[in-house]
Amino acid sequence: xxxxxxxxxxxxxxxxxxxxxxxxxxxxxxxxxxxxxxxxxxxxxxxxxxxxxxxxxxxxxxxxxxxxxxxxxxxxxxxxxxxxxxxxxxxxxxxxxxxxxxxxxxxxxxxxxxxxxxxxxxxxxxxxxxxxxxxxxxxxxxxxxxxxxxxxxxxxxxxxxxxxxxxxxxxxxxxxxxxxxxxxxxxxxxxxxxxxxxxxxxxxxxxxxxxxxxxxxxxxxxxxxxxxxxxxxxxxxxxxxxxxxxxxxxxxxxxxxxxxxxxxxxxxxxxxxxxxxxxxxxxxxxxxxxxxxxxxxxxxxxxxxxxxxxxxxxxxxxxxxxxxxxxxxxxxxxxx
Amino acid sequence: xxxxxxxxxxxxxxxxxxxxxxxxxxxxxxxxxxxxxxxxxxxxxxxxxxxxxxxxxxxxxxxxxxxxxxxxxxxxxxxxxxxxxxxxxxxxxxxxxxxxxxxxxxxxxxxxxxxxxxxxxxxxxxxxxxxxxxxxxxxxxxxxxxxxxxxxxxxxxxxxxxxxxxxxxxxxxxxxxxxxxxxxxxxxxxxxxxxxxxxxxxxxxxxxxxxxxxxxxxxxxxxxxxxxxxxxxxxxxxxxxxxxxxxxxxxxxxxxxxxxxxxxxxxxxxxxxxxxxxxxxxxxxxxxxxxxxxxxxxxxxxxxxxxxxxxxxxxxxxxxxxxxxxxxxxxxxxxxxxxxxxxxxxxxxxxxxxxxxxxxxxxxxxxxxxxxxxxxxxxxxxxxxxxxxxxxxxxxxxxxxxxxxxxxxxxxxxxxxxxxxxxxxxxxxxxxxxxxxxxxxxxxxxxxxxxxxxxxxxxxxxxxxxxxxxxxxxxxxxxxxxxxxxxxxxxxxxxxxxxxxxxxxxxxxxxxxxxxxxxxxxxxxxxxxxxxxxxxxxxxxxxxxxxxxxxxxxxxxxxxxxxxxxxxxxxxxxxxxxxxxxxxxxxxxxxxxxxxxxxxxxxxxxxxxxxxxxxxxx
Ligand code: SF4
Numbered sequence: 001x002x003x004x005x006x007x008x009x010x011x012x013x014x015x016x017x018x019x020x021x022x023x024x025x026x027x028x029x030x031x032x033x034x035x036x037x038x039x040x041x042x043x044x045x046x047x048x049x050x051x052x053x054x055x056x057x058x059x060x061x062x063x064x065x066x067x068x069x070x071x072x073x074x075x076x077x078x079x080x081x082x083x084x085x086x087x088x089x090x091x092x093x094x095x096x097x098x099x100x101x102x103x104x105x106x107x108x109x110x111x112x113x114x115x116x117x118x119x120x121x122x123x124x125x126x127x128x129x130x131x132x133x134x135x136x137x138x139x140x141x142x143x144x145x146x147x148x149x150x151x152x153x154x155x156x157x158x159x160x161x162x163x164x165x166x167x168x169x170x171x172x173x174x175x176x177x178x179x180x181x182x183x184x185x186x187x188x189x190x191x192x193x194x195x196x197x198x199x200x201x202x203x204x205x206x207x208x209x210x211x212x213x214x215x216x217x218x219x220x221x222x223x224x225x226x227x228x229x230x231x232x233x234x235x236x237x238x239x240x241x242x243x244x245x246x247x248x249x250x251x252x253x254x255x256x257x258x259x260x261x262x263x264x265x266x267x268x269x270x271x272x273x274x275x276x277x278x279x280x281x282x283x284x285x286x287x288x289x290x291x292x293x294x295x296x297x298x299x300x301x302x303x304x305x306x307x308x309x310x311x312x313x314x315x316x317x318x319x320x321x322x323x324x325x326x327x328x329x330x331x332x333x334x335x336x
Numbered sequence: 337x338x339x340x341x342x343x344x345x346x347x348x349x350x351x352x353x354x355x356x357x358x359x360x361x362x363x364x365x366x367x368x369x370x371x372x373x374x375x376x377x378x379x380x381x382x383x384x385x386x387x388x389x390x391x392x393x394x395x396x397x398x399x400x401x402x403x404x405x406x407x408x409x410x411x412x413x414x415x416x417x418x419x420x421x422x423x424x425x426x427x428x429x430x431x432x433x434x435x436x437x438x439x440x441x442x443x444x445x446x447x448x449x450x451x452x453x454x455x456x457x458x459x460x461x462x463x464x465x466x467x468x469x470x471x472x473x474x475x476x477x478x479x480x481x482x483x484x485x486x487x488x489x490x491x492x493x494x495x496x497x498x499x500x501x502x503x504x505x506x507x508x509x510x511x512x513x514x515x516x517x518x519x520x521x522x523x524x525x526x527x528x529x530x531x532x533x534x535x536x537x538x539x540x541x542x543x544x545x546x547x548x549x550x551x552x553x554x555x556x557x558x559x560x561x562x563x564x565x566x567x568x569x570x571x572x573x574x575x576x577x578x579x580x581x582x583x584x585x586x587x588x589x590x591x592x593x594x595x596x597x598x599x600x601x602x603x604x605x606x607x608x609x610x611x612x613x614x615x616x617x618x619x620x621x622x623x624x625x626x627x628x629x630x631x632x633x634x635x636x637x638x639x640x641x642x643x644x645x646x647x648x649x650x651x652x653x654x655x656x657x658x659x660x661x662x663x664x665x666x667x668x669x670x671x672x673x674x675x676x677x678x679x680x681x682x683x684x685x686x687x688x689x690x691x692x693x694x695x696x697x698x699x700x701x702x703x704x705x706x707x708x709x710x711x712x713x714x715x716x717x718x719x720x721x722x723x724x725x726x727x728x729x730x731x732x733x734x735x736x737x738x739x740x741x742x743x744x745x746x747x748x749x750x751x752x753x754x755x756x757x758x759x760x761x762x763x764x765x766x767x768x769x770x771x772x773x774x775x776x777x778x779x780x781x782x783x784x785x786x787x788x789x790x791x792x793x794x795x796x797x798x799x800x801x802x803x804x805x806x807x808x809x810x811x812x813x814x815x816x817x818x819x820x821x822x823x824x825x826x827x828x829x830x831x832x833x834x835x836x837x838x839x840x841x842x843x844x845x846x847x848x849x850x851x852x853x854x855x856x857x858x859x860x861x862x863x864x865x866x867x868x869x870x871x872x873x874x875x876x877x878x879x880x881x882x883x884x885x886x887x888x889x890x891x892x893x894x895x896x897x898x899x900x901x902x903x904x905x906x907x908x909x910x911x912x913x914x915x916x917x918x919x920x921x922x923x924x925x926x927x928x929x930x931x932x933x934x935x936x937x938x939x940x941x942x943x944x945x946x947x948x949x950x951x952x953x954x
Contacts (some may be wrong), residue, residue: 015803017815047796051641063815067795069644070805071637074666078602078634082641082649085625085797086600090645090795108637108815111630141648311620315845318621323589328404332576333377 005044015065026177026203027056030124031063033180035120037187041119043091049079050093053100057124057206058132060095074105077112079119084117090305091191094121099129102138102158110167117303120187123160123198124177127212134208142182146208160200161284165277165296171197172284173294176217177204182228182293182317189294195302200303218289229283229293237289244268252282254289272297280320345728346518346564349411353418354513356506357435360389360403362921363506367425368405370510373524376754379567380409381717381866383418384577384752390691402434409517410909411566415718415864417751422517425509427482429460444476446512448505450483453480460904470907478559480552481510489548495537496849504545511549518564523932525764562638571756578755580610580748582833583679585615586607587726589622590758592648594727595734595766601626602638604657607690609680610744612652624898632660637675642663643673644804646770646794650731654677655697658741665739666705669830671779671804672790674733674768678726683937692937693747695860696912701741702890702919708827710834712736713890715743717863722748726886727763734768736837738830739790743889744909745861747939767790774799780814785800787840788833835891844884844893846902850946853953855903857929859886859901859916862940866909869945876946878953889919897924905952907932909940 013035021027026102038048048066052058054073061068069088071079076094084092093111101109103122114121128146129135135148143152163171171193173186181291183201190197202213216225226247227237235245242257244267255262274280274293341556356364365386372384387404394401404836408418420440426432428451439445452467454524466472467479486505490496507524514521525543532538553559558759578586590600601624603613617626624625625647629635634653643649653661654807668675681697683689701713714733716725722744729742769784769792781790793800810817811825846855848870858866863885870883886892900906900920908917909932917929931949 007625044798044803049645049795064803066801067599067644067804068805069641069671070807071640072663072806075637075664078629078637079641079644081627081629081634082600082602082638082643083645084641085650086598086642086645086647087636087796107488107630108549108634111634137672238757284855299604305513311623314620314625321618322623322871323586323593323622324759324761326589326757327576327586328574330576331373332574332757333733334511335572335575 004043007094008039008045010039013038013065015063017062019063019201020059021056024206025056026201027060028179029177030201030203031060031182033183034064034122034187036180037184040184040188041091042190048087048091048093049075049080049083050095051057051083052095053105054131055097057095057097058100066196074100074103074108075170076100077105077108077119077240080113081117084119085304085307088118088308089260090117094119096121097130098123098125098127098139098160099137102160102163106138110163111169112178113164113169113198115303116170117299118170119196120190120195121198122197123200124203125200126159126209127157128209130205130208131250143179159280159284159293160198162223162281164198165281165284169198169296169299170195170298171294172200172280172296173197174202174290174292176202176213176222176226176292178217178219179292184296188299193297195300197202210267225289226292227289229270229272229291229295231270231297234267234269236264236267238253252286274298346562349563351408351414352423352517352563352565353406353408353421353424354423355404355421355435355438356407356425356509357402357404357431358395358506358664359430360401361396361503362403362427363392364403364405364504367506367510369409370524370527370829371513371519372407372409372752373577374411374514374519375407375565377523377577378519379570380565381568382410382577382754383408383414383417383745386750388691393780395459396454397428399430399434404431404433409565411568414941415868418651419943423513425504427509427901429462429466431455431464432466433460433866439475440460441474442476442567443473444478446478446480446509448482448509449479450481467564468851471584474727480512483547485552486545492819493541494538496541500541504542504724507545508549511546511551512553515550515553516559516562518562523549539654547835549926559928570754574757576750576757577755578720579611579750579752580716580722580744581611581680581750583613583720583722583743583755584716584726584749585612585745587723588616588648588676588730589619589624589743590723590760590763591730591766592622592624593760593815594763595730595768597612597646597648597768599624600639600642600649601652602629602635602642602649603627603652604611604629604632604635604750606632606654607658608682608749609652609654609657609678610818611749612678613679632657633664636664636668638671639670639675643668644674646792648734649674650676650678652680654680654682654690655684655700658697658700662705665711666707666709667806668739669705669709669711671805672737672830674730674737674792675739676726676742677739678742678744679744680749680793688744689937691724691746692941693745694911694935694937695745695862696915696935697743698889699918701743708831710831710890712738712740712834712837713743713858714806715886715889716748717887718883719748719751719753723755723758731764731766732837732840735789735794735840736787736833737769738768738834743860770794771800772797779812780804780858781809781811787838788829788835801907838891838894841888841891841893843895844899846882846884848874849880849882851902853884853904854881854949855885855900855906857880857900857906857908857916857920858883858910858948861887862909862911865940865942869940869942869949872942873946873949878949881925881949881953884918889916892923896920897927900924900927905930905946907952908918911935911939911944934942
């Protein structure tokens with residue numbers, strides 16, 4: 001049951017700690033978008049918990065004036081799961097990066113998505129290891145020159161969304177690191193969504209991988225290169241709002257409204273709530289335009305709901321109220 | 337009622353060790369459990385140990401498919417399942433072959449001759465039938481056509497297929513052993529009535545076979561007499577037979593209830609610790625949250641999260657799992673959260689001997705983390721006191737705001753013994769360091785002056801929002817700090833906090849002698865073996881041999897050095913290559929420690945201990 005809580009502003013969520021990311025880093029945008037989104041969530045400050053792993057992104061909890069833990073590399077999903085199962089009333093957020101989530105924490109990442117505990121994961125994808133000063137990550141491109149791949153990276157990358165949907169993610173969104181407004185909206189939607197939600201932020205690392213998403217996220221190109229999806233709306237994009245997506249056989253195709261007799265009616269309408277992830281998967285994989293917004297948001301039972309139902313059922317049918325009832329039950333015998 | 341003739345006065349024995357062995361499908365665990373339960377209810381002290389094959393479905397009749405159950409019962413105090421057996425019941429040749437070495441020369445072996453077929457003998461790799469050659473001449477062999485007699489007894493019972501008829505032959509064996517040791521079949525009959533409530537023909541069949549075995553033994557001339565073991569002197573009260581792992585799980589349940597906190601278990605299956613998970617998942621009626629994670633790391637990580645959020649959090653594992661948990665355990669230690677980690681030790685290193693016992697994770701528990709990262713380490717010593725030490729682990733974790741490692745081992749975890757049932761009301765109070773109200777000038781790292789435990793402010797508490805993490809903290813604010821002096825201060829205070837636990841644990845006391853020639857020192861699961869051996873050597877006239885058995889390893893009891901100094905010689909006995917000995921010598925200089933080590937995946941044998949003691953005091 002939602003009750004109205006005190007009206008906060010973003011300042012209520014800013015801690016007294018000096019923010020120490022490199023100037024110009026997209027992480028600042030994410031932090032501010034979160035601090036602005038939280039007052040919109042109708043959640044008490046003391047009920048918000050941020051859990052991070054290790055990496056540039058993982059300093060995030062220190063800057064939020066909420067409960068938080070800066071934990072160990074890759075393990076935030078496990079810790080956050082424990083927090084949420086211990087107290088399902090909390091709004092629990094995992095802050096992670098591409099290395100933290102998909103390299104060292106890969107196992108936890110897929111399992112947390114599979115289980116569908118009501119957690120929110122914000123994945124800062126910058127396709128590089130920033131904190132250790134510039135090695136290739138599991139999302140770095142083949143050929144990318146980094147400190148640990150001076151002649152070019154030879155390891156093919158993961159696409160976070162593709163991996164997530166393969167791991168049964170019910171909620172997946174993607175957003176450019178320079179889109180604070182939409183980012184805040186997505187954070188609020190993610191909070192409302194019951195289940196594990198994953199938000200991939202295309203985050204520019206100005207120091208070690210500057211411009212890695214510039215062909216997609218730069219102001220001049222983003223409207224033509226991105227399609228911002230909204231549930232129930234036709235798949236339209238472009239500066240002129242004249243481009244759209246249709247399905248041609250088993251492939252998505254970009255069409256121009258007004259050409260070859262195409263009208264808005266012919267375009268696909270986004271259904272984020274569809275259980276079958278096939279189309280979501282195609283949208284996630286699409287290179288042009290790059291899909292942003294909430295790509296998938298399928299309502300499903302959460303793990304804690306299942307666990308609580310079972311517990312309630314067992315409690316009701318059990319004669320064991322106190323541990324003494326158990327200890328003194330069954331095969332006991334008396335020694336006089 | 338049994339129809340047996342009135343028997344002659346049975347011979348009185350102090351204690352007896354019986355081992356039931358057969359194929360995995362022969363029901364040896366059930367047979368053994370029934371015999372031990374009946375004896376316990378009769379008033380004997382008991383200790384049992386199961387021996388399962390490591391393969392899940394080993395081929396029938398094979399040597400590695402043998403399943404066994406050993407029972408030690410006595411009118412005297414029984415501390416271990418015992419080494420050599422007085423009676424072996426072998427349901428097939430493979431069982432005989434793999435267990436013959438454990439039978440005391442001259443003692444009795446009951447065999448089911450029907451199982452000694454050519455095929456079974458081949459599977460057991462016997463070149464000739466041991467019942468027909470002279471290889472068993474040092475033993476008293478009782479040959480019984482158990483399978484045929486079982487079939488005979490079941491003639492006329494409706495609704496039984498051939499397989500279930502043959503499978504009930506274990507009850508024939510049990511009936512015989514009941515007669516031999518002057519036990520009533522009543523408890524087992526009650527057991528059938530309850531267990532097979534809805535299947536009257538199964539009750540009928542099992543009861544018939546059980547009685548047939550009993551009566552057969554009575555009439556059989558091969559068994560000239562029967563024995564009896566009088567009730568043991570045990571303090572009065574309600575008892576039950578409990579397995580070590582169950583006792584551990586129940587200790588946690590009791591601690592959760594006493595502390596008023598919810599119990600959270602994050603765990604990943606691993607032998608021999610999994611039974612704690614199996615037990616705790618059953619108890620949803622107490623609100624236990626048991627979470628089977630994707631790996632050992634997520635197991636402890638989820639427990640750390642639950643602890644951060646205010647639950648009594650536990651994670652359970654065995655050696656290799658503790659290695660995987662090391663980094664997260666360091667985090668729990670750094671952020672000073674209460675957490676209990678159970679390590680049911682097994683043979684190591686690496687995968688080692690998963691189904692065998694060892695004490696070789698002590699140094700891993702003490703030091704197996706990066707940085708200066710002391711945690712409390714305690715060890716249970718018997719199946720029943722797993723309950724107390726699991727409870728105590730929770731109490732120490734909550735009261736001192738630190739992870740606690742509880743060490744048990746495969747031997748006590750799978751072994752069973754009588755447990756004098758404890759009501760939660762009689763358990764010691766458990767305090768905690770939760771802060772529920774906003775205090776002025778509050779900091780997450782404010783400490784209790786006596787214990788040095790920090791505050792425990794959990795999410796959901798308004799006004800106490802704060803961040804913790806693996807980076808070093810400022811001693812007051814808890815914010816990240818790289819100040820060199822602060823790091824040293826914090827390192828020292830975390831160590832001091834663990835050290836001060838000394839003020840809250842009991843002194844070590846010696847048994848059998850307070851001063852003298854030799855102090856036998858042990859820790860953890862070897863208590864039963866050491867206690868029995870030291871007791872026996874004292875009874876043999878060596879009066880100045882004492883035993884000091886440790887449950888608190890880090891920190892050690894305050895009077896440890898003083899106690900060790902009271903004896904001319906100190907012998908540290910452990911199932912590893914000298915790990916506790918290293919802990920002692922790194923704490924106390926000037927005390928010479930002799931060592932007796934065994935690393936075979938087996939508990940200490942009584943004989944080898946006594947021999948060693950004698951050698952030293954000679
Ligand atoms: S290294 Fe890159 S990701 Fe890290 S703070 Fe600097 S700019 Fe941001």
